[in-house]
Amino acid sequence: MRRFSWFNATALTFGFAFLYLPMLILIIYSFNESRLVTVWAGFSTKWYGELWQNEAFLDAAWVTIKVAFWSSTLATVLGTMAAYIMVRAGRFRGRGLFSGMIYAPLVMPEVITGLSLLLFFIAIGLDRGVVTIVLAHTTFAMCYVSVVVTSRLVSFDQSLEEAALDLGCTPFDAFRSVTLPIILPAVISGWLLAFTLSLDDLVIASFTSGPSSTTLPIKIFSAVRLGVTPEINALSTIMILLVTLGVITASLISRRSALKAREDERKAMGG
């Protein structure tokens, strides 16, 4: 029996207070009436209204969502392919380099990735804008996707795929009707991870964006350098709540699919 002592309870209480108090304060003060952010002057939602009027933020938000959608979709396709190759393709020429290139971006400081991509885009004469940010985000997000999908691919029973092939499926059919449904939860969480990574990214986007394609983090960063403002508090609150909602939904979906898989397995064994 594991003991849950007062020490553990205190550690958890203080730990989670440390993790959540700053965000909670941010959320509470986003409803502050006063422009002086540290003085409470009554409840108000006026900063949300003001945010809605702020064209620059809305434009930046739109650019960010566009970039995040396209880069996470591309990254999911490429990352799933990369994971499949790493787990299933066996030996091929340059495999070592390939696995190196997949893991390296995970530990690479963002300033280096951003700088190198910018210099590359300038060298090939590509104008900086939404396209270059999408390309940059796809590159580092596909590595995260491939790590997530790889961990799912190695844990599942390869004989299912072999059975499909024996029964006359083409490799592509076997992938679509057997492998994909099994790894789908990992693919979806990979997509979500890529989406949030792209949504969050400041450094790489700063290097690869052009004057007409400012993303939300770049906008927030330049505003925040001047200090705390109630509009940014309101914006942060919206982003925190969206992410929380997304994560909870995703975890509920994956829990349900895990339960369903167990149920199916039980039926298959019994019947």
Added chain:
Amino acid sequence: MKRRLLIALPYAWLLIFFLVPFGIVLKISLSDIALAIPPYVPTMKDGFWTMLSGLDLENYAFIGAGAVVAAFAAVALCVVMFNIVYPRVRRALVPDTPNGFFDTAAAALTALAVALVNVAVIVGVLALLLPQLRAFVDIPDFLYFAAYLSSLKIAIISTFFTLLIGYPIAYGMARAPEHWRPTLLMLVILPFWTSFLIRVYAWIGILSTEGYLNQFLLGLGVISEPLTILNTNAAVYVGIVYTYLPFMVLPIYAALEKMDDSLVEAAEDLGCTALSAFWLITAPLSKPGVIAGCFLVFIPTLGEFVIPSLLGGSDTVMIGKVLWEEFFNNRDWPVASAVAVMLLLILIVPIVLFQRNQQIEREADR
């Protein structure tokens, strides 16, 4: 045929958007600055060999790369000697199961001698290298070398504090009732999904002179003057510990969760106090998680940019911030590229150690 196509697509993507850009950084780091746009003079225009003979190491000399390379060589040497050479020699010379007193004493003496020789080799090689290196360790602009050192210092100190705070959380989670654990786990992961920038921003309001922390402490009467925390290194430590805490908690929790509790019970039955049972059983068994967590915090912290630029002051120099300013403010692309190459060189040692550690772990799991 199809298989080849499947491999080719992601392979080509990574080659084009990851490897080639690196080559370009390397090339530009060896170029001269020019006032034209793009602000550098390519040196490859006269063909590869002409370029090689005329390589321009000026940018590297300017950022004090010699000193960094020297330090890098010293650390790499120590790592190789202690991790690879020393265990091999020791294993070859010292018997695994010594018999009797003399055998044990001889084994201990041999092990000591091997260790001494090992240290002597390191000192000797460094002493031989030093005069040669001193020629390079001529630092024209101390700013860059100070930035490497202070990045290292900040990364080490904040990793230590993250461990100090993260370990009890992971321990409490692993000891919590089974049905709480998925929820607790999600509570740790949730901040990781929330925007990094927003989490750092939240601390500006707390730590500033008129911030919530100062108001709170003044209200309690603990302090009479507001503390200056924002724009100092202390704020940077707080920011790093806060944002990287999940990276520390998760691997330690994973290690503690797998642990067999009956071991601790056995130790206590045999007369250990709770504290000594912790040191003798729990701490060694959670070591892999602690090591993984420390690397996961240390490696990204070294190149961190957002935290020092938002929470740090003008005297907080970190290498990521220097690179950014060199690029965006001074527009000196060749020097920025050289700084990037040096940052990568510094990161190679911890990354290789981390990979080795992970590999040992995977083999142990089998």
